[in-house]
Amino acid sequence: DGGITQSPKYLFRKEGQNVTLSCEQNLNHDAMYWYRQDPGQGLRLIYYSQIVNDFQKGDIAEGYSVSREKKESFPLTVTSAQKNPTAFYLCASTPRGGNEQYFGPGTRLTVT
Amino acid sequence: GENVEQHPSTLSVQEGDSAVIKCTYSDSASNYFPWYKQELGKRPQLIIDIRSNVGEKKDQRIAVTLNKTAKHFSLHITETQPEDSAVYFCAASKYDYKLSFGAGTTVTVRA
Numbered sequence: 008d009g010g011i012t013q014s015p016k017y018l019f020r021k022e023g024q025n026v027t028l029s030c031e032q033n034l035n036h037d038a039m040y041w042y043r044q045d046p047g048q049g050l051r052l053i054y055y056s057q058i059v060n061d062f063q064k065g066d067i068a069e070g071y072s073v074s075r076e077k078k079e080s081f082p083l084t085v086t087s088a089q090k091n092p093t094a095f096y097l098c099a100s101t102p103r104g105g106n107e108q109y110f111g112p113g114t115r116l117t118v119t
Numbered sequence: 120g121e122n123v124e125q126h127p128s129t130l131s132v133q134e135g136d137s138a139v140i141k142c143t144y145s146d147s148a149s150n151y152f153p154w155y156k157q158e159l160g161k162r163p164q165l166i167i168d169i170r171s172n173v174g175e176k177k178d179q180r181i182a183v184t185l186n187k188t189a190k191h192f193s194l195h196i197t198e199t200q201p202e203d204s205a206v207y208f209c210a211a212s213k214y215d216y217k218l219s220f221g222a223g224t225t226v227t228v229r230a
Contacts, residue, residue, distance in 0.1 A: 110162040
């Protein structure tokens with residue numbers, strides 16, 4: 008299961024705190040994505056980045072922020088402005104010109 | 120944006136029977152339709168995909184069909200086995216890199 012990694016696997020935070028989820032890939036992929044997965048709702052796109060130093064909002068970007076300073080890394084910060092942050096977060100990547108999205112193992116975030 | 124609807128939300132089949140999952144999409148410009156399988160506690164993995172210039176694609180026991188006119192596509196699994204039990208997601212995209220996913224179908228294969 009190498010290639011794209013996420014850490015930690017489980018994360019617990021108190022309400023009002025910002026938290027950063029890590030996503031690293033050694034596949035030399037250009038594009039990276041963050042999805043949120045909730046029961047019965049499939050995967051919803053938060054942010055995506057096609058190249059270093061550039062990223063775009065997805066369908067549910069409010070309350071989240073990202074950076075893409077290195078090709079290998081695409082961290083996601085869940086801010087205190089996100090109203091319902093408890094969810095399973097998946098990172099993915101695709102090679103240049105490629106179609107298939109390769110997913111990381113995910114981080115389950117619980118905010119109480 | 121693109122809206123993808125997926126049915127049914129749950130599907131229980133007897134081992135050896137076929138399973139069919141259907142998805143509809145809203146944007147007629149969508150041209151790429153992948154299917155992902157997510158086993159319990161694991162990451163989603165691509166199992167098959169189809170482009171809008173193809174009507175059907177098959178890979179061993181799985182096949183996908185696409186009806187561009189009706190804007191729907193389906194996943195067919197034949198001779199189901201216990202290891203086919205998982206959540207299946209359809210998706211649609213206009214530019215390959217930005218996918219819109221359906222809500223998922225939980226498939227249970229009864230032994």
